[in-house]
Amino acid sequence: xxxxxxxxxxxxxxxxxxxxxxxxxxxxxxxxxxxxxxxxxxxxxxxxxxxxxxxxxxxxxxxxxxxxxxxxxxxxxxxxxxxxxxxxxxxxxxxxxxxxxxxxxxxxxxxxxxxxxxxxxxxxxxxxxxxxxxxxxxxxxxxxxxxxxxxxxxxxxxxxxxxxxxxxxxxxxxxxxxxxxxxxxxxxxxxxxxxxxxxxxxxxxxxxxxxxxxxxxxxxxxxxxxxxxxxxxxxxxxxxxxxxxxxxxxxxxxxxxxxxxxxxxxxxxxxxxxxxxxxxxxxxxxxxxxxxxxxxxxxxxxxxxxxxxxxxxxxxxxxxxxxxxxxxxxxxxxxxxxxxxxxxxxxxxxxxxxxxxxxxxxxxxxxxxxxxxxxxxxxxxxxxxxxxxxxxxxxxxxxxxxxxxxxxxxxxxxxxxxxxxxxxxxxxxxxxxxxxxxxxxxxxxxxxxxxxxxxxxxxxxxxxxxxxxxxxxxxxxxxxxxxxxxxxxxxxxxxxxxxxxxxxxxxxxxxxxxxxxxxxxxxxxxxxxxxxxxxxxxxxxxxxxxxxxxxxxxxxxxxxxxxxxxxxxxxxxxxxxxxxxxxxxxxxxxxxxxxxxxxxxxxxxxxxxxxxxxx
Numbered sequence: 064x065x066x067x068x069x070x071x072x073x074x075x076x077x078x079x080x081x082x083x084x085x086x087x088x089x090x091x092x093x094x095x096x097x098x099x100x101x102x103x104x105x106x107x108x109x110x111x112x113x114x115x116x117x118x119x120x121x122x123x124x125x126x127x128x129x130x131x132x133x134x135x136x137x138x139x140x141x142x143x144x145x146x147x148x149x150x151x152x153x154x155x156x157x158x159x160x161x162x163x164x165x166x167x168x169x170x171x172x173x174x175x176x177x178x179x180x181x182x183x184x185x186x187x188x189x190x191x192x193x194x195x196x197x198x199x200x201x202x203x204x205x206x207x208x209x210x211x212x213x214x215x216x217x218x219x220x221x222x223x224x225x226x227x228x229x230x231x232x233x234x235x236x237x238x239x240x241x242x243x244x245x246x247x248x249x250x251x252x253x254x255x256x257x258x259x260x261x262x263x264x265x266x267x268x269x270x271x272x273x274x275x276x277x278x279x280x281x282x283x284x285x286x287x288x289x290x291x292x293x294x295x296x297x298x299x300x301x302x303x304x305x306x307x308x309x310x311x312x313x314x315x316x317x318x319x320x321x322x323x324x325x326x327x328x329x330x331x332x333x334x335x336x337x338x339x340x341x342x343x344x345x346x347x348x349x350x351x352x353x354x355x356x357x358x359x360x361x362x363x364x365x366x367x368x369x370x371x372x373x374x375x376x377x378x379x380x381x382x383x384x385x386x387x388x389x390x391x392x393x394x395x396x397x398x399x400x401x402x403x404x405x406x407x408x409x410x411x412x413x414x415x416x417x418x419x420x421x422x423x424x425x426x427x428x429x430x431x432x433x434x435x436x437x438x439x440x441x442x443x444x445x446x447x448x449x450x451x452x453x454x455x456x457x458x459x460x461x462x463x464x465x466x467x468x469x470x471x472x473x474x475x476x477x478x479x480x481x482x483x484x485x486x487x488x489x490x491x492x493x494x495x496x497x498x499x500x501x502x503x504x505x506x507x508x509x510x511x512x513x514x515x516x517x518x519x520x521x522x523x524x525x526x527x528x529x530x531x532x533x534x535x536x537x538x539x540x541x542x543x544x545x546x547x548x549x550x551x552x553x554x555x556x557x558x559x560x561x562x563x564x565x566x567x568x569x570x571x572x573x574x575x576x577x578x579x580x581x582x583x584x585x586x587x588x589x590x591x592x593x594x595x596x597x598x599x600x601x602x603x604x605x606x607x608x609x610x611x612x613x614x615x616x617x618x619x620x621x622x623x624x625x626x627x628x629x630x631x632x633x634x635x636x637x638x639x640x641x642x643x644x645x646x647x648x649x650x651x652x653x654x655x656x657x658x659x660x661x662x663x664x665x666x667x668x669x670x671x672x673x674x675x676x677x678x
Contacts (some may be wrong), residue, residue, distance in 0.1 A: 100124070119507055150655055154648070157487035161480040161643045163636040169198075169476035171630050173449075174468035181467060182453020183219060183358050183503045184422035189451050195427045195500050198479050203486045204429030207519060214425035219503065221356045221420035224251040224259065232382060232411045233267070240385045242378050249353045250372030252417045253322065253332065255362045259369045261413040264292040266333045268388075268405045270397030271296050272324055272333070273315045278307055284403045289329040292370070292411060294379075295321055296397065298341040301575060309548070311570075312577030314585075316341075319507060322371050326671070332370030336379045343576030344619055349373050349521045351465075351624040355455060356420070358506040360513060370413065424450070426510045427500040431485055434653065435493035441524050442495045443654045444592075445481055445646070446511065446583050447474040447531040448504030452624065457668040462626040469628055473534035475500065484647045490656035494526055501583050505624075511586035518590075523675040526659040527553055528594035530584035530651050534629075534637035535599035537614050541598030542569045543645065547579025550668075551593040552660045553649070560648045564641060569600050572612055591671035594662040597645075601640040613662075 072179075138526045173194065179187030196213035206212040229241040230248055242248050252259035270282045280300070299307045299316035305314055312322050318335055323334035339345045353373065374382070383390040386407040398400055406468060433439035451467030466472070482498045486492065501510030514524070543561045545554055548570040557603075560566045571578055579585060579630035584594035601611025653660060662669040 089506030095422060108606035112217055121211050131640070133313055133341060150648075150651060151488055151492075153487075153489050157484045157646050158647050160483045160487050161640060161647065164286045165480050165483075166476040166636055166639055166643065167634070168629075169454070169479050170468055170472040174466040174472035174476050174628075174630055176464050176466070178466075179448060180465040180510075181451045182454040182465075183424045183450050183506060183509075184221065184468050185433065187453060188424055188450065188502075189416060191432075192425055192427050192500075192502075195449060195475065195479075196429070199427070199482065199498060202479070202483045204431050204482060204498060207428030207430045207499070208426075209519070213429055215514060215517070215519075216423055216425045217502065217510065217612075217662055218254050218361055219358045219422050219424060219506075219509065220361055221358055221418075221422055222252055222255065223356045223418040223420075225252065225416040225418075227413070227415075230411065232385070232409045232412070234386065238385075240382065242374070242382070245350060245380035246373045246375075247348055247353075247381075248334075248372060250334075250355050250370060251353055253326070253368040254369045254417075255359065255419060256418055257419065259415040259417055260372050261292060261331050263410050263412050264290060266294055266334075266386075266407040266409045266411065267291045268294045268393055268397075270402045270404075270406055271299055271315070273299060274324060275307070275315055280400060281308075281396070281512050282402055282404070283328060284407065285481060288404065293325050293328070293330045293333045294324075294407070295333060296341065297321070297335045297337055298575070301400065302398065309574075311574035312580070314577070314580045315453075316553050316575075317580050318373075318575050322368060326368045327367040329366075330368055332368045332372060334372045334374050336376060337373050338376045340575065343573060343578075344623060346375055347593040348619075350622050351452065352457070352505070355654055358422075358503055358509065360509055366529060370415075382409070385409070419559050421606065424502040424510070426502050426514050429482070429498050431482075431491055431496040431498075433493050433495040434491045438493045439495050440503065440520070441526045441659060442497050443492075443526045443650050444497050444499050444528040444587065445478050445531070445650055446499045446501060446587075447471055447478040448502070448510065449475060449500040450503050450505055452505060455626075458626045460626075465626050466626070466629045468498060468630045469536060470533055470623065471504070471531075472630075473536065473639055474531035477531045477534065477639065477646060480643050481647045481650065485651070486537065492651055493652040496650065501586075504583055508583055508586050511583035515586045515590045521675065521678060522590045522592055522649070523678055525587065525592040527591075527650075527653050528592055529553075529646055529653075530582055530587075530594065531580045531598075532596055533598060535642060536634040536636065537603060537611070537638065538606075538635040539604045539638045539641060540566070540599040540602050540611065541604055542602040543568055543597055543642075544571050544600040546567055546571050546582075546596045549589075549663065550579075550666050551595065551662045553593055553595040553653070556652050556660070557595065557597060557645070557649055560645055563648075564645065566641075568597075569602075572601050588668045589671070591662075591668055591673075591674070591675040593662055593668075595649075598642055605636075 139465045178191050181187050181191045208215045226244055228244050231239050233240045274281050321335055322333055380390050385644045386409050447578050448471050452465035454463050457463045478498055485496050503509035543566050545568055561568050582596055584596045587594040662672055
């Protein structure tokens, strides 16, 4: 990113920083180059020097030298070299409202027991929405939803399915096998009726269950699957970088797609085979998400299956063995474009009672009108979902409140603090800022889906969505993770701004989890709006290699979607603060630029964007 000017003090500071570690760098000319690039350009260090960050001890050097350089020159504290062209001079001063204490105060409130887990349609949900609206109003944001004020009401249908304790299957010889509820399977009704019925349905293994013409991939091969119960893998092909983006999971690998395509094929239901590797989370997370009442938007005329089910890998092996089939061999066969559906010779019947309940929740939003008459109708979104799982099954300690502190309390705290930073500017940015807290994200992105289907402005006027999700409670990192990296020019701006912090951008460490398609930025992307989700990576400053990955993995295993996701005294919020500052500067840059961000050429959402801009 171009600077207002480049002073000689920057080069003097660079020399001081290098002299601090002169002995170490004597034989590493490449590292000297990287220092120089990081200091006098923004973002180039990300593209030219990442291999040195990864393959040498450069990370430790940057930890020492670059902060010193920032301290001396003011690169991260309001000095003239840190203000990109077009940004207000008081940007750094405005950002000072983003502090660890402010973030902790907000998350402690929003994730408190008094909010009762923020379950959709509950009193805790109402309290959380009211709190967020009050904070937006106090920050000077106007109501985003006209006559409805700060809330966009949305109806939901609560679906509670009575599943049997045992699920029986029979083969052609009349012999049977049963699977046990919770230990081996879970699921729910796919229809909004008083009963979901599977009547003597034949099980058919359909591999990945994907139809993708652009990849020349079709697992169905025209088979008649009307009334069948499909069994499919929870993933998409991942062994070839030229096929389905390699290890990075696309929407084709998401469970929502699996159920949607099964309905399109006329199937009566679908069973997804769970593995922790393919799902990105352990079986207890599936149980939490699929136990009790499930929420949906009211059904339209879209095709639906009667049964949505999950099965553990161990149970799936038992079932396939009973059918006389080798699951591993079938999985290997599915790794080929020539694969065709395989009947398993098993049938099953279910008659499930379904309790339906109509309820309401709401998205929450406030808007800060832009200062440029020609650009104020274009809006930069800052989003962070406000829901969690409410009160549910107790954990080992007897706790029944799913507080949702990291998921998604810290992200809401970041969005609030960034909103307050915009209010602290002497003048609003050129484009408008909308702070948006979607409802029912944990139920399948329902709130953001509803908003993008009932928007307050044309999609072509939505400049970008910057989504806050989860967060960092373990300290500062040298890297910034972009989920689904490689999609839009928002990433170029982010890389520039991260470099100003002495950081570099990376892809997510678990691309098979398909994170980009699991949070609210995806709803915006589907209507063409350039959308990004980033947060601290795993290169924690002062920690050994692999430490960050281990922390995240342990948190997913122990706390994700569980009552134990609570505010802890052990939290270190320096990294969360740094990410919030980064989010503020990213949003401010986008809101101040002459042009809106774009998808990279050929991206899956580019065509939708071009159509939106043409309207």
